[in-house]
Amino acid sequence: xxxxxxxxxxxxxxxxxxxxxxxxxxxxxxxxxxxxxxxxxxxxxxxxxxxxxxxxxxxxxxxxxxxxxxxxxxxxxxxxxxxxxxxxxxxxxxxxxxxxxxxxxxxxxxxxxxxxxxxxxxxxxxxxxxxxxxxxxxxxxxxxxxxxxxxxxxxxxxxxxxxxxxxxxxxxxxxxxxxxxxxxxxxxxxxxxxxxxxxxxxxxxxxxxxxxxxxxxxxxxxxxxxxxxxxxxxxxxxxxxxxxxxxxxxxxxxxxxxxxxxxxxxxxxxxxxxxxxxxxxxxxxxxxxxxxxxxxxxxxxxxxxxxxxxxxxxxxxxxxxxxxxxxxxxxxxxxxxxxxxxxxxxxxxxxxxxxxxxxxxxxxxxxxxxxxxxxxxxxxxxxxxxxxxxxxxxxxxxxxxxxxxxxxxxxxxxxxxxxxxxxxxxxxxxxxxxxxxxxxxxxxxxxxxxxxxxxxxxxxxxxxxxxxxxxxxxxxxxxxxxxxxxxxxxxxxxxxxxxxxxxxxxxxxxxxxxxxxxxxxxxxxxxxxxxxxxxxxxxxxxxxxxxxxxxxxxxxxxxxxxxxxxxxxxxxxxxxxxxxxxxxxxxxxxxxxxxxxxxxxxxxxxxxxxxxxxxxxxxxxxxxxx
Numbered sequence: 001x002x003x004x005x006x007x008x009x010x011x012x013x014x015x016x017x018x019x020x021x022x023x024x025x026x027x028x029x030x031x032x033x034x035x036x037x038x039x040x041x042x043x044x045x046x047x048x049x050x051x052x053x054x055x056x057x058x059x060x061x062x063x064x065x066x067x068x069x070x071x072x073x074x075x076x077x078x079x080x081x082x083x084x085x086x087x088x089x090x091x092x093x094x095x096x097x098x099x100x101x102x103x104x105x106x107x108x109x110x111x112x113x114x115x116x117x118x119x120x121x122x123x124x125x126x127x128x129x130x131x132x133x134x135x136x137x138x139x140x141x142x143x144x145x146x147x148x149x150x151x152x153x154x155x156x157x158x159x160x161x162x163x164x165x166x167x168x169x170x171x172x173x174x175x176x177x178x179x180x181x182x183x184x185x186x187x188x189x190x191x192x193x194x195x196x197x198x199x200x201x202x203x204x205x206x207x208x209x210x211x212x213x214x215x216x217x218x219x220x221x222x223x224x225x226x227x228x229x230x231x232x233x234x235x236x237x238x239x240x241x242x243x244x245x246x247x248x249x250x251x252x253x254x255x256x257x258x259x260x261x262x263x264x265x266x267x268x269x270x271x272x273x274x275x276x277x278x279x280x281x282x283x284x285x286x287x288x289x290x291x292x293x294x295x296x297x298x299x300x301x302x303x304x305x306x307x308x309x310x311x312x313x314x315x316x317x318x319x320x321x322x323x324x325x326x327x328x329x330x331x332x333x334x335x336x337x338x339x340x341x342x343x344x345x346x347x348x349x350x351x352x353x354x355x356x357x358x359x360x361x362x363x364x365x366x367x368x369x370x371x372x373x374x375x376x377x378x379x380x381x382x383x384x385x386x387x388x389x390x391x392x393x394x395x396x397x398x399x400x401x402x403x404x405x406x407x408x409x410x411x412x413x414x415x416x417x418x419x420x421x422x423x424x425x426x427x428x429x430x431x432x433x434x435x436x437x438x439x440x441x442x443x444x445x446x447x448x449x450x451x452x453x454x455x456x457x458x459x460x461x462x463x464x465x466x467x468x469x470x471x472x473x474x475x476x477x478x479x480x481x482x483x484x485x486x487x488x489x490x491x492x493x494x495x496x497x498x499x500x501x502x503x504x505x506x507x508x509x510x511x512x513x514x515x516x517x518x519x520x521x522x523x524x525x526x527x528x529x530x531x532x533x534x535x536x537x538x539x540x541x542x543x544x545x546x547x548x549x550x551x552x553x554x555x556x557x558x559x560x561x562x563x564x565x566x567x568x569x570x571x572x573x574x575x576x577x578x579x580x581x582x583x584x585x586x587x588x589x590x591x592x593x594x595x596x597x598x599x600x601x602x603x604x605x606x607x608x609x610x611x612x613x614x615x616x617x618x619x620x621x622x623x624x625x626x
């Protein structure tokens with residue numbers, strides 16, 4: 001089975017997420033510089049409050065220097081006046097402050113716009129790369145991965161988890177950068193204007209940090225639970241939408257509605273637990289901030305009475321503290337958002353890092369063609385489930401030469417489909433080996449091996465696309481005439497031409513607008529166009545009516561011509577033309593030969609033959625009532 005790594009720690013996840021920013025380093029760095037400018041200009045506007053109250057609103061004050069900063073740094077005395085940053089032809093206090101305020105606001109707005117755009121550019125860009133990596137890794141996972149994980153879980157990771165990371169790394173990151181630099185420069189203003197008052201704020205820092213960390217851990221855990229519940233809802237949606245005909249046929253709408261409501265209720269409770277963890281952040285920061293500001297007002301009043309600071313300086317200081325409070329309060333929210341993103345990222349990276357049981361060698365052999373034979377040499381295959389290890393195949397030996405048609409028959413669960421799934425390495429053997437032209441397929445590149453194989457199954461997989469694109473799947477540049485030739489050989493051209501738009505007709509999800517026989521013939525046309533030398537037919541006609549089966553059998557005859565074919569069938573009538581027939585029982589090949597030879601020598605084949613000759617009504621009459 002595919003191994004899913006344990007979830008990674010927050011720091012490792014953060015560093016790995018940031019590695020996706022590397023292609024967008026220029027945009028990220030420019031956004032940081034611009035957001036730093038936003039913080040600086042915001043702090044500069046706070047500095048203007050002091051001269052507004054000390055000079056502009058006091059006409060009797062004739063000072064023209066309009067001092068903004070005045071402090072000692074070691075032996076140096078640093079003074080910054082407004083006249084040093086505005087043009088010299090401004091002399092009036094009001095005009096100097098007004099000019100500085102308007103210009104600073106316009107520059108801040110421009111830097112804010114450009115910084116937000118570039119930050120989101122880098123954020124959305126890195127998430128696009130992350131989403132692409134996740135999708136590519138899921139596509140390359142082995143079949144066992146999809147057996148282990150439900151469709152809803154995979155879709156939830158691809159959509160919901162990536163969306164949560166995207167929100168944190170674009171919108172939240174942009175706001176975080178702005179608030180972070182605003183916080184830094186406002187801290188400088190608080191220290192410059194508040195002096196000893198600023199150190200009072202340090203008393204509250206440990207309380208803020210410890211509270212944010214504790215809340216963040218709870219948010220991360222509960223967000224992961226909510227994402228799991230959302231995956232369950234998506235899984236139910238997928239099952240009921242794709243299986244809507246069965247739901248209606250069995251009158252199970254009410255049952256599915258109750259199942260969905262139960263899952264929705266569990267999601268509701270999980271979301272409430274997550275919200276309860278997040279919602280406490282803002283009130284807690286409000287309470288801490290109110291206590292801090294009340295204390296500062298008391299101390300500031302004393303300093304003004306002692307003439308240790310002016311009213312303008314204290315007002316600028318207290319406004320800076322108020323503005324400082326906004327980033328501090330938001331930091332708790334940012335932390336919660338980043339914790340949610342790290343929780344979602346852990347799930348994303350666990351899928352990306354999943355170790356497959358089917359792995360390609362570092363330098364695999366590239367198969368160019370199929371020339372001789374496909375061999376199963378003492379092949380065994382087992383898998384593990386809740387009940388322990390189970391053997392699906394035991395000591396299978398079979399040689400299929402080029403151009404030979406070999407049929408696999410036997411009761412349900414005997415191992416026929418498992419045997420066929422080993423050919424394209426959907427799974428790896430657990431014992432023995434499989435060779436193509438004498439080369440172990442585990443030494444061959446998966447791409448070159450699967451390029452030699454075409455498959456037509458009972459469950460036809462078609463896409464919600466045009467007829468042309470479904471036939472030419474994997475060959476987008478193929479000429480239309482080749483597509484038409486393949487459709488003709490599959491006896492599909494006539495019904496395609498009768499469609500509203502011919503080969504450009506959209507056939508609906510899984511080809512639901514077509515009949516079963518029509519879907520099967522499109523699948524045969526697709527295999528014909530691929531023109532692979534090895535063909536696997538897995539119960540290709542078992543679900544069709546007699547008329548459709550006759551058409552599909554004729555199309556299959558064209559497809560099988562001059563190819564090596566593995567045929568899996570319950571109906572013995574479909575394997576009469578096989579060169580050899582292998583009887584599979586309980587994971588072993590118990591007999592092999594022609595139809596006539598097996599009918600003479602194999603008790604199991606004789607029993608299957610008799611069962612298919614018996615009137616179904618007699619079988620149902622003999623069966624006990626349910």
